[in-house]
Amino acid sequence: MQVADLIAERIASGELAPETLIPSESRIQQEYGVARGTARRAVAQLVDRGLVVTIPQRGTYVRPQS
Known part of the structure; x- marks a missing residue:
């Protein structure tokens, strides 16, 4: 949870x-x-929060904010 929070702060x-x-x-x-x-x-927590999306064989990207 702490690591996810740190990355979420970077986003x-x-x-x-x-x-x-x-x-x-x-x-x-x-x-x-x-x-x-x-x-x-x-x-996985970042995906669940809707902050990132994982594209198979490409990586995990920050979702555009709407």
């Missing part, structure tokens, strides 16, 4: 702009020092 601040890739799960592991499962759950 809200504009650091991660709409339609840009968020860090990969492996990058999230490195940046935040968390396990792969934690990184995966953080991305």
Whole structure:
């Protein structure tokens, strides 16, 4: 939850702009020092919140704000 909140803050601040890739799960592991499962759950929470969308074999992108 904390990792998802930190990434959500980056999205809200504009650091991660709409339609840009968020860090990969492996990058999230490195940046935040968390396990792969934690990184995966953080991305899933962001998807559930409607902040990002995952496109298979392409990555996870910040959703455009409406």
